[in-house]
Amino acid sequence: MEQFFQQLTNGLAVGGIYALIALGYTMVYGVLKLINFAHGDLFTIGAYLGLTLLTSLSLTDRLGPFWGVVALAAMAMGLVALVGALLERVAYRPLRESPRLSAVVSALGASIFLSNAVMLIYGARFHVYPQDLLPKITLDLFGLQLPLVRVLILAASLVMMTALYLFIQKTRIGTAIRAAAIDQGAARLMGIDVDRVILLVFLIGPALGGVAGVMVGIYYGQINFTMGWTYGLKAFTAAILGGIGNIPGAMVGGLLLGVIEAMGAAYISIAWKDAIAFCILIAILIVRPTGLLGERVAEKV
Amino acid sequence: MTLLSLNRLTKSFGGLTAVNNVSFQVEGGSIVGLIGPNGAGKTTVFNLITGIYRPNQGEIIFNDGSIVGQPTHRIVSLGIARTFQTIRLFQNLSVLENVLSGCHCRMKSGSLAAMLRLPSQKKEERRAVERALGALTFVGLESQAEQLARNLSYGNQRLLEIARALATEPQLLILDEPAGGMNEQETGALITLIRRLRDRGITVLLIEHDMSLVMRVCERIVVLEYGAKIAEGEPAAIKADPKVIEAYLGTEENE
Amino acid sequence: MMDRTKYLYLAGTVVLAAAPAVLNTYWVDVLNNVGMYAILGLSLNLIVGHAGLFNLGHAAFYAIGAYTAAILNSHFHIPVLWLLPLSALTAGLFALMIARPIIHLRGDYLCIVTIGVGEIVRIALINNVFGITGGANGIFGIDRPQIFGWVIRRPQEFYYLIWLFLMVTVFLFQRLENSRFGRALNYLREDETAAEGSGIHTAHYKLMAFVIGAAWAGMVGNIFAAKMTIISPESFSFWESVLMFTLVILGGSGSIPGVLLGALLIIGLPELFRGFANARMAIFGVAMVAMMIFRTGGILPARPRTYRLPQPAAAVEAKP
Numbered sequence: 001m002e003q004f005f006q007q008l009t010n011g012l013a014v015g016g017i018y019a020l021i022a023l024g025y026t027m028v029y030g031v032l033k034l035i036n037f038a039h040g041d042l043f044t045i046g047a048y049l050g051l052t053l054l055t056s057l058s059l060t061d062r063l064g065p066f067w068g069v070v071a072l073a074a075m076a077m078g079l080v081a082l083v084g085a086l087l088e089r090v091a092y093r094p095l096r097e098s099p100r101l102s103a104v105v106s107a108l109g110a111s112i113f114l115s116n117a118v119m120l121i122y123g124a125r126f127h128v129y130p131q132d133l134l135p136k137i138t139l140d141l142f143g144l145q146l147p148l149v150r151v152l153i154l155a156a157s158l159v160m161m162t163a164l165y166l167f168i169q170k171t172r173i174g175t176a177i178r179a180a181a182i183d184q185g186a187a188r189l190m191g192i193d194v195d196r197v198i199l200l201v202f203l204i205g206p207a208l209g210g211v212a213g214v215m216v217g218i219y220y221g222q223i224n225f226t227m228g229w230t231y232g233l234k235a236f237t238a239a240i241l242g243g244i245g246n247i248p249g250a251m252v253g254g255l256l257l258g259v260i261e262a263m264g265a266a267y268i269s270i271a272w273k274d275a276i277a278f279c280i281l282i283a284i285l286i287v288r289p290t291g292l293l294g295e296r297v298a299e300k301v
Numbered sequence: 302m303t304l305l306s307l308n309r310l311t312k313s314f315g316g317l318t319a320v321n322n323v324s325f326q327v328e329g330g331s332i333v334g335l336i337g338p339n340g341a342g343k344t345t346v347f348n349l350i351t352g353i354y355r356p357n358q359g360e361i362i363f364n365d366g367s368i369v370g371q372p373t374h375r376i377v378s379l380g381i382a383r384t385f386q387t388i389r390l391f392q393n394l395s396v397l398e399n400v401l402s403g404c405h406c407r408m409k410s411g412s413l414a415a416m417l418r419l420p421s422q423k424k425e426e427r428r429a430v431e432r433a434l435g436a437l438t439f440v441g442l443e444s445q446a447e448q449l450a451r452n453l454s455y456g457n458q459r460l461l462e463i464a465r466a467l468a469t470e471p472q473l474l475i476l477d478e479p480a481g482g483m484n485e486q487e488t489g490a491l492i493t494l495i496r497r498l499r500d501r502g503i504t505v506l507l508i509e510h511d512m513s514l515v516m517r518v519c520e521r522i523v524v525l526e527y528g529a530k531i532a533e534g535e536p537a538a539i540k541a542d543p544k545v546i547e548a549y550l551g552t553e554e555n556e
Numbered sequence: 557m558m559d560r561t562k563y564l565y566l567a568g569t570v571v572l573a574a575a576p577a578v579l580n581t582y583w584v585d586v587l588n589n590v591g592m593y594a595i596l597g598l599s600l601n602l603i604v605g606h607a608g609l610f611n612l613g614h615a616a617f618y619a620i621g622a623y624t625a626a627i628l629n630s631h632f633h634i635p636v637l638w639l640l641p642l643s644a645l646t647a648g649l650f651a652l653m654i655a656r657p658i659i660h661l662r663g664d665y666l667c668i669v670t671i672g673v674g675e676i677v678r679i680a681l682i683n684n685v686f687g688i689t690g691g692a693n694g695i696f697g698i699d700r701p702q703i704f705g706w707v708i709r710r711p712q713e714f715y716y717l718i719w720l721f722l723m724v725t726v727f728l729f730q731r732l733e734n735s736r737f738g739r740a741l742n743y744l745r746e747d748e749t750a751a752e753g754s755g756i757h758t759a760h761y762k763l764m765a766f767v768i769g770a771a772w773a774g775m776v777g778n779i780f781a782a783k784m785t786i787i788s789p790e791s792f793s794f795w796e797s798v799l800m801f802t803l804v805i806l807g808g809s810g811s812i813p814g815v816l817l818g819a820l821l822i823i824g825l826p827e828l829f830r831g832f833a834n835a836r837m838a839i840f841g842v843a844m845v846a847m848m849i850f851r852t853g854g855i856l857p858a859r860p861r862t863y864r865l866p867q868p869a870a871a872v873e874a875k876p
Contacts (some may be wrong), residue, residue, distance in 0.1 A: 109844025
């Protein structure tokens, strides 16, 4: 019971992080039908920028642990959003009219560049987040121990996901994003500025990925320039699991994948932990490519 | 003798019934037109015949054998070739190579024969090039053999699609709006071409919006509306059929 | 035209044959790497360049060939070069097995799945799957290859083995791409529906591209194992797959000279410029983006095939 509870809460916290990254994949895919391979590296950049801001501005000393971390997250989100918009402008916009696979290669190239740029700037070794960032409090729930940081990570990701969901569902801009995802041409005819929608998607997605990077730094304490592709692939799996292009799907997929992975590591084999996500990915694509919440789209010949 | 026969064919996508209980026969050596207003299910019928879709119900008999459930490439090698409504050429390959794709299913050499360049493989390649050139000559594109397909004019791209289909040595050739985007002169030449195809022993089934072409070239016409067959007969009878006039020709002629 | 290419190849052969005589051991070893990656690139080119199937897990096939050779050699002392066909066979069969269920997936999904397969294979090797892969430490004590009792040991000797293999590969693959088989791969790359509608069994050709490409990568794996005498999972990481993919795309996908140049640039260039080695992947990344925007076909794009056309008089059909 104790182990099950620990794995469940751990899985949910990690799953929340997957979900935040997955949202970036799914939003870009929804509008551009492109797998943004560089998205995982935006997440890495978020983690590294967060660390730099933390050490250079000593935010937590000035604002206290809670508001310090919030300010840090907000700044990392803003900066990564800028990188995301720049990425779209340089690597994807010139290829809007090209064959899809050209954009895929460009995305791969951008991913290789970004992760290696991080390596060149920060070095190839692991970097460590300060351990005293958040108070080490453990909550006691009927005899079950629950670290506060887990609760905060899960809560923060749930708050952001809900905010995004409401933004997409309830606002005019959100409606424009949904319309562009369904049919770009029609959206354009209805007077929607599709270029702005794409830009917006490349601001929101990377912002969420960036904050996920900070969360991983805080949760695990160490970061590395290659972590973007592992997390990226897992988050992509989460997006596929929920149904790519589908925002609630990414959230459900992320949380589900986090829990499955934690349980698999605990009850099956920890050595195979990283293979679990890939097996799920392959199985889903073979058996039900539309994911759990996706809709089937007929192809016109 | 009946070459192709559709028996009570039905295909639905979700709630939409695109083809509803359609039956008709195509006699060997004839030219048959399939017409109907937009969205009547004509292209869906073609996609069912060529195995791109699988019918929910019904039978498709070609040369006395059922072809339902066969993969498209197999149906092609059985003797049914097609062109596409939206031109689907291999744009970045040469005109000749586009036609060679049609020869593919009549060739045998595999990867090993190619690597070893066996005499049989060399001979087969030479004959395929000859046959492809023959098909190009038939449609009048032999002088453009080494051009890239994307550099051809629109009308010539349509002709190239026909040459590619011809290279599969079909018994039945299915043309999906072959005159689409052609000018009057090109359409005239197309009519001659379709008749020459028939004279070569190839049965032709075509969808076309250009009524004058359909009336001039087709010996039999099948009319679809909302996925169901509403009339079938010779051009003169179809022209006079009140149901057809109401459904299709009426609106068309008012324009 | 054809003659010029022949002379070019001939001159290249002479220069290559003389290379070990003038270069020191270090540079010969660099050329060995270039040669091996060139073969890997050519094998991947069949899948990526000709069939247009984005495979980012090619290192998995390379690994299976290497491990086949390593396991059978270290357990049963079968000479490594005799295991060459077996390395090809296991890698090819593995490709057949994994590609069959995923082959219908659309381009970008296929790409992601191949990444997944590559990772699963690597994790399996680390976890000492079936108890035969030696875990994270890998397998050591692999015999040197022998040809008629002559043991290949020095880099200069490997050089001739590798570059001979490369030349045979170029020779065979050139024939392969100028054939019914090669054309079929191009048709399905250009438009799968139209290819199927022209009578091409697209699923079969996609599978065959994977199987032949994988088999060739497996043979390179065999030579790699024999050259290193020790192999471990880290030699077959995702970055190996990325490197192979990059050299195909940058050099010229679907073009044999392009892939050869790609291997030379991507493996050889970082050796020429010290300090470049660290930044090389970042530079290749930028180059990939730029290449897609400005020159999709790569540095040396594929040239259209040429056919010997019969004289007009010989063309069969007469016009009416």
